[in-house]
Every structure is written in C-alpha cells, then in structure tokens.
Amino acid sequence: MKTPTTETTTxxxxxxxxxxxxxxxxxxxxxxxxxxxxxxxFCLQLFPGEKLVLTGESGLGKSTILRCILGFxxxxxxxxxxxxxxxxxxxxxxxxxxxxxxxxxxxxDDGKLEEWFTNPFSFRANTGLRKNLDRLPGLxxxxxxxxxxxxxxxxxxxxxxxQRAALIAAILLQRKIFLLDEPTSALDSKNAKRIMDFLxxxxxxxxxxxxxxxxxxxxxxxxxxxxAKGVNHAN
Amino acid sequence: xxxxxxxxxxxxxYYILLIIPFGMMLWLRIPIIGKMLxxxxxxxxxxxxxxxxxxxxxxxxxxxxxxLWLLVMVMVADLSIIRGCGLKLRRFVAPLxxxxxxxxxxxxxxxxxxxxxxxNIMDAQYVIPMGGMILGNCLxxxxxxxxxxxxxxxxxxxxxxxxxxxxxxxxEAIRPYLRQAYQAALMPTVATIAxxxxxxxxxxxxxxxxxxxxxxxxxxxxxxIMIAILTGTAITVILAILMSVKSSxxxxxxxxxxxxxx
Numbered sequence: 186m187k188t189p190t191t192e193t194t195t196x197x198x199x200x201x202x203x204x205x206x207x208x209x210x211x212x213x214x215x216x217x218x219x220x221x222x223x224x225x226x227f228c229l230q231l232f233p234g235e236k237l238v239l240t241g242e243s244g245l246g247k248s249t250i251l252r253c254i255l256g257f258x259x260x261x262x263x264x265x266x267x268x269x270x271x272x273x274x275x276x277x278x279x280x281x282x283x284x285x286x287x288x289x290x291x292x293x294d295d296g297k298l299e300e301w302f303t304n305p306f307s308f309r310a311n312t313g314l315r316k317n318l319d320r321l322p323g324l325x326x327x328x329x330x331x332x333x334x335x336x337x338x339x340x341x342x343x344x345x346x347x348q349r350a351a352l353i354a355a356i357l358l359q360r361k362i363f364l365l366d367e368p369t370s371a372l373d374s375k376n377a378k379r380i381m382d383f384l385x386x387x388x389x390x391x392x393x394x395x396x397x398x399x400x401x402x403x404x405x406x407x408x409x410x411x412x413a414k415g416v417n418h419a420n
Numbered sequence: 421x422x423x424x425x426x427x428x429x430x431x432x433x434y435y436i437l438l439i440i441p442f443g444m445m446l447w448l449r450i451p452i453i454g455k456m457l458x459x460x461x462x463x464x465x466x467x468x469x470x471x472x473x474x475x476x477x478x479x480x481x482x483x484x485x486x487x488l489w490l491l492v493m494v495m496v497a498d499l500s501i502i503r504g505c506g507l508k509l510r511r512f513v514a515p516l517x518x519x520x521x522x523x524x525x526x527x528x529x530x531x532x533x534x535x536x537x538x539x540n541i542m543d544a545q546y547v548i549p550m551g552g553m554i555l556g557n558c559l560x561x562x563x564x565x566x567x568x569x570x571x572x573x574x575x576x577x578x579x580x581x582x583x584x585x586x587x588x589x590x591x592e593a594i595r596p597y598l599r600q601a602y603q604a605a606l607m608p609t610v611a612t613i614a615x616x617x618x619x620x621x622x623x624x625x626x627x628x629x630x631x632x633x634x635x636x637x638x639x640x641x642x643x644x645i646m647i648a649i650l651t652g653t654a655i656t657v658i659l660a661i662l663m664s665v666k667s668s669x670x671x672x673x674x675x676x677x678x679x680x681x682x
Contacts, residue, residue: 255585256672274671278589286585292578294596310587351582358586 206269208233208362208391209254214263216249223249224260229409231362236385236392238402241411247395248289251364254393255286267362282310285360289367289395290344291351298342299335302354317357324353327383329376344371352380356387365394369401377401423630435460474548483542490551494520497559504563505570506681507664515663516562523558523656524551527648535644553624553645554652557609561653562660565605569661570668572597573675581674590665590673598661605657606650613646622646 207230216224223246231237239247252258254265256277265272267280293301306315325332328349334342342350348371355363363384369377378400384392385404394401402408438460445453477485498517502509528551533541541547573580576597583593616622621629624645628638668679 255581257581257584257674259670259672259674277672281585282587284585286582288578288582288585290578291582292576294576294579294583305583305586305588308586308588308592310589354586364585 205232207231207266208235208268209393210264210266210269211250211253212264212266214250214253214260214265216246216253216258216260224253227263231391231393233361233391234389236404236406237394238405238408239393239395239411240397240402240408245411247411248366251286251366251393251395254364255281255284283360284362284364285355285358286364287348287351287355287366287368289370291347293339293342293347293350296339297335298337298339298350301339301350302335302357305354305358311358314357314359317359320357321353324356328353328380345373345376348372349376349380352384356384361389361391363390363392363394365392365396367395367397369396369398374400423632474544477548478544481540481544483540486542486544486547489548490524490555491521493552493555494524497555500559501562501566501660505566507566507668508679508681511667511679512664515667516660519562519656519659519663520555520558522659523562523652523654524555526655527651528554530651531644531648549627550645550648554648557649558652558656561605561609561657564608565601565657565661566664568604569594569597569601570675570680572600577675584673590669593673594665598658601661602657606653609650609653613650616642616646 209229209231211227211229214224214227215222216227227246227250229250239250241247249258253260254267254272256272267283270276270280272280294304302321303318305311306318321335322332325334330346330349330353334346334350339347339350348368352365352368355365365384368384369380372380377398381398381401381404384390392405394405396402441456442453444450445456473489477489494517497520498513499509501507501516501520502512528547529541531550532538532543532546536546538546573594580593580597584590617625622642625635625638625642628641629635633641668676670676
C-alpha cells in the first residue's frame with residue numbers, strides 16, 4: 186500500500202531554524218479512510234507570513250491535510266497546533282476563526298450571491314468584521330467579477346465565478362491564515378495570476394495551498410512535493 | 421341524537437365489501453394482496469385490543485392511567501420516527517421522546533384545561549382522542565422534518581463545512597437546514613388548514629357529529645384541534661431536530677455517520 190511522503194523542493198531561507206514558532210504545525214499525523222492509510226506520520230510546519238504550496242499527484246491526501254487543520258478530518262494519531270494551540274474539540278471552534286478556507290470546487294449555498302457574502306458576518310465570531318463588506322465592490326472589480334452578479338442566484342454562477350467568489354469571501358473575513366485547495370483550478374491563467382499576486386501581497390498572511398499551477402509554485406516561498414514512497418518526514 | 425351502534429354480525433358482513441379491492445388487485449395483478457390482508461388483520465386486532473383497553477380506561481378514568489396510556493402512545497410514535505428516519509435507537513430514543521411529549525402536552529393541556537375548563541385535566545374522554553390526533557400529526561411532522569434536515573445536511577455537506585470554516589458555531593451552521601426542514605414539516609399542516617372543510621369533512625368534526633353534537637359545536641372543536649395540531653407540530657419539530665443534533669454531530673461539528681443505521 187502506497188502512503189504519501191513529503192519532499193521539500195525549495196528550502197525556506199532563515200525560517201526553518203526553530204527560532205520562529207510555526208503558525209501551523211502538524212506532528213506525526215496518521216489518517217486512515219476505511220482502513221487504508223492516507224497520511225502516515227505526516228509532519229508540516231507553516232511559519233508566519235510564509236507561502237507554502239503542497240503539490241503532487243492526486244489521491245495522496247493533500248486536501249486531507251487542509252481538512253485535518255480545519256478539524257474536518259480527525260487524525261487517528263498525531264497532533265495539530267495552530268498558533269501553538271493544540272487542535273481539540275474544545276479549541277477547534279476558536280481556531281477555525283483564525284483560518285480562511287477556499288475549498289476545491291466551492292459549493293455555494295442557495296440564494297443570491299450578495300446574501301452569500303454577507304451571511305458569514307451574521308456569525309457571532311465575525312460580527313465585528315462587518316465593515317469589511319465595504320471592500321466588496323473593489324474586490325469584485327479586482328477579481329474581474331461584475332457587480333451585477335451580486336443579484337444573481339449562486340447556482341447560476343460558473344465554476345470560475347464561484348471560485349473567485351469563494352476567494353473574495355475568504356479575503357473579506359480578514360484571517361491571518363489562508364488554506365487554499367486548488368484555488369485557481371477553474372480560472373484562466375490571466376485571472377489566476379492576478380488573484381495569486383493579490384493573495385501573496387496580503388501583509389502577514391500565511392498561505393498553505395494545494396496547487397498544481399506552475400505560477401503558484403513559482404510564487405511560493407516553499408513547495409512540498411507529496412509523494413507515494415512511504416512514511417512522511419518533517420520538512 | 422345518539423350514535424347508532426353497529427352489530428357485531430353486521431360489521432363482520434361489512435368485510436364482504438373488501439372483495440372489491442381484492443378483486444381489482446387480482447385483476448390488475450398488483451402484488452400487494454398479501455400485504456393488504458395482513459394490514460386488515462392487523463387493523464382489526466389492534467382496534468379490538470384498543471377498544472377493550474379504552475373501555476377499561478374510560479370506566480376507571482384515572483389521571484395516572486390516562487397519562488400512562490398517552491406515554492405508551494408517545495413511545496410507539498418515538499420508535500416509529502426512529503425506524504422511519506433510519507436513526508440509531510440508543511442515541512435518539514430519549515431526545516425524540518421529550519420532543520413528542522413537549523409537542524403533545526402543551527396544546528393538549530391548553531385544550532382540556534384552558535379551553536374546555538375541565539376539572540379533571542386528564543379526563544379520558546378528551547385527552548385520549550385529542551392526544552392521539554395531536555400525536556399522530558407530531559409523528560408525521562417529525563419524520564418529514566428530521567428526514568429533510570439530515571438528507572439536506574448530507575447532500576450539502578461541502579457547503580455546511582465551508583460555513584463551519586467561516587467561523588460559524590454549530591447552531592449557526594445548521595440554521596439554513598433547520599429552516600428548510602421546519603418549512604417542509606409544517607407545510608402539510610398549513611395546507612390542510614387552508615383547505616379544511618372544502619375538500620372533506622375532517623375526522624374530528626365527523627366524530628363529534630356522529631357523537632350527537634350539532635355541526636356548530638363540531639366546527640368549534642375542529643378549529644380548536646387544528647390550532648392544537650399546528651402548535652403541537654411547531655413545538656415538536658423544532659425540539660426533535662435541535663435535540664437530535666446533540667446526538668448526531670461529533671464535538672468538531674461534523675455529522676456523525678454512526679448515528680444513522682445506513
């Protein structure tokens with residue numbers, strides 16, 4: 186049975202020395218789905234402000250890594266720390282408010298796009314961020330989305346429009362950590378580049394992304410190649 | 421005016437009418453003859469049993485015995501919901517029991533205690549038929565509500581998880597699914613209320629008229645029971661869904677597949 190491992194292809198200058206506390210740390214993570222190992226001793230450190238991209242073949246558990254950090258997949262063994270706090274059933278609710286997640290093929294709910302953007306600000310954790318909605322028109326323009334789309338049913342949006350909407354929603358929540366799962370897979374190269382430039386220019390933002398996009402890999406501070414060779418090792 | 425009694429032999433011979441549906445099924449080769457036969461036998465035995473039991477209950481008219489009978493009815497409804505929704509017995513039997521008791525007790529006690537102003541609030545003549553009608557509707561509404569809620573949760577899991585990732589607490593993330601399920605559960609009652617009397621004479625009214633009361637009294641009872649049913653279903657569905665949530669999500673806010681039978 187092949188299980189994924191990691192290979193650091195580009196070292197992070199000056200950061201992997203142990204002097205800086207990682208903003209996300211995964212220690213010896215084991216995950217099995219229906220008895221089959223998906224992650225086997227996986228380790229990862231994401232440092233503050235770092236832009237780290239996971240790449241590799243499909244089906245090796247890259248999305249599972251992001252889902253573990255969000256508490257959507259509970260590892261069979263190992264520990265996850267976010268801002269040095271262990272991810273537990275008690276802490277997960279607070280820790281999720283530090284993260285912005287853009288899933289692969291975002292599935293937006295029913296209703297108008299405008300409601301979809303405003304809905305997260307009705308959650309208690311985000312009520313203080315409501316003023317961020319003022320940035321919405323500017324972000325729509327920047328991401329080549331027409332303001333008229335706001336009054337359109339979410340179901341009627343194309344894959345690319347949904348993906349850009351999900352990225353805007355993630356930016357509006359003003360988190361320090363972005364977890365992006367193939368965020369540009371439905372975008373043309375021009376849109377993808379524009380969005381990546383914007384995301385990578387957000388000051389202090391730490392990004393952990395899964396991507397096969399070459400431009401994304403080139404812009405990243407560090408990339409990790411997930412391979413199917415055996416046990417994962419700390420990078 | 422008094423209700424005409426039906427003789428045992430007269431009723432037995434009335435079964436002959438069933439030749440018509442049996443004949444039709446044979447002619448059309450519909451393979452539910454066995455099921456229908458079992459259903460008719462079950463109906464006869466169940467009603468005979470209930471008839472004998474209710475005779476005793478009505479004669480004694482003990483508040484404790486009547487309450488116990490209602491609780492047995494609630495328990496049967498509880499198990500029926502668990503089976504109908506594919507839920508695990510151990511996890512859901514208690515929360516659904518509370519939801520059914522809440523949905524039945526509030527409108528029932530208001531009906532007998534406040535509206536009819538009966539000295540014995542657990543008077544068998546009122547609480548047992550009324551309780552049965554309210555409970556029957558609560559049962560149907562709970563099955564629709566719970567099924568709709570969890571089917572939607574499963575179908576739109578990605579969207580639900582995305583909401584959690586945006587910082588929603590569990591009660592905030594389930595709200596759209598709760599709203600939709602609640603609407604689905606209450607719509608049949610609302611639709612029935614809107615058309616009542618136009619399509620068919622409702623059961624309660626028929627019963628009161630057959631019991632010898634004048635149609636205006638029957639109508640007043642019917643209005644009261646419709647209010648009781650709407651109130652009861654509104655209470656039970658919200659309680660059933662919210663209380664079942666505690667048993668069906670893990671501490672990370674994820675739907676726990678072990679809470680369901682399949």
